[in-house]
Amino acid sequence: MENLFCLAADNKNAVSYNEKILFSQVAEGNEYAFGKLFNLFLPKLYPFILKLTRSEAAVQEIIQETFIRVWLNRDKLEEINNPGGWLYKVASNECYSYMRKNALNNKFSYAIASALEPVQQTEEDLDLKELNRLIHDAVNELPEQRKRIYQMSRNQGKSIPEIASELRLSTNTVKNALVTALKFIRKYLDKYDVILSIIFLLYRI
């Protein structure tokens, strides 16, 4: 039935239909779908952010922050009406924060293309590592069962039905546990937001 729908739809609808499937797969924690989603949005995000910030390093930073947010909020993707539009909103928030930060420092670059600025891969690795450490701490604070379900999903790449049958739970229970775990992680990260941004700044200057 789904296939028929796809065939019947015109090209434009088919694209948004696929996009919807992709978002719902990402919502379930499907890494492969997330990679596809990234590749789908990159061709638009990349040139725009480069023109806006005139900095290759800024593009990397903004795109990374955007997709970290998408990934850590993936459980919400199914509820959101227009997840594509939401993704652009997240990216534009990151753009604005970047530009405002620079504007306040009067470092705002206009025609000066900062080609001289080296792109340092290690910086991002450090950000991600610090974030990973915090998430690790957050997960350790989860109740035993929830922690177990979360780790089966993330570490072992198990699907919701797989976890449900292994632990003899309903798929709804597993799904709820994953959503609650993600919410808890986000709350935990919020608490550390200040610290995080300081870390980011330290590594960037």
Added chain:
Amino acid sequence: MENQRLTYLLQQHLADKATRQEQQELLALLQADTNGEEVRSVIAELMQAETPVIPVHQESWQAMVQGIVNVDKTPLQAPVRTSGIVWLYRCCAAAIVIIASMGLYYFLIRKSPAPVAQNTPMHFNEITTAPGDQKEVVLPDGSHLWLHSASSIRYPDSFSDRERTVTLSGEAWFDVEHADKIPFVIHTGEITTQVIGTAFDIKAYPAQKNIIVSVQRGKVRVSAGNQMLANLEKGKQVRITGTTAELRNIDIAHIAAWKSGNLYYKDEMLADIIADLQRVFNVSIQVKRNTLKEVVTTAAFNKDIGIRQALDILCRITDGRLSQKNGIYIIE
């Protein structure tokens, strides 16, 4: 503040056409506290209207994607990804420790009594992949493994402090975290493979006549029961049939090439290659002539070329003829 003016200013900026005055105006707008909402929504609008560039070099972004999805993976012990230099240092350190303790280590292992049965029941995890599928698994000690198509791995929730034991059916590439005196042991049927901290590939599908172990880094010992079959180091491969071990050299770049979608076969029997292709592409392939099954050949291709073209190439180099009937590929 009017959106129209803001849109105009941002457009000028994007097109690199803003006058000095317009630049100052935009800067002032960004510095003010009250415009956040509007600026954000105008940026979002302009972003959506952007014409995509083709091509963006997606390959160079894959590391970022991988980093992001790994950010909320939490191996039970401390996170283990380390930066290049530290990693290199650890590798060297690990290699030195391994070499220095090799004799004593084997001595101890061989003399040590059978492990005492655990009192507490152990909980096991079993991860399987369907044909055409691959999965990355993080083990409780932070070791990584990449499970190839139609394979399964079984391991406990947490490892004992004497030994890290897993059971593999099929093929997997392992990157084992170094842990002093806690060997990592992989059971594949009768064969056990023992390591301390290395990267290597094991291919041991149930229907396959032999078991193949290829070492990318560190040292690996392969045995059957108490009988030691091979001690391998970087760049070495062993093919075990029964208790016969055949040692070969292998280019480490080709080890577990399947992880990045490359299929690489060196001096392998057509029957084994076909078995692999069936798993990778999830298709049925029949080889009609027995003599053809035993033809030994070398071939390499990318998974993206598709099964039809892969089989075409194989047929050309083995003088086979390819046909297709009821969805089954036939080579004769």
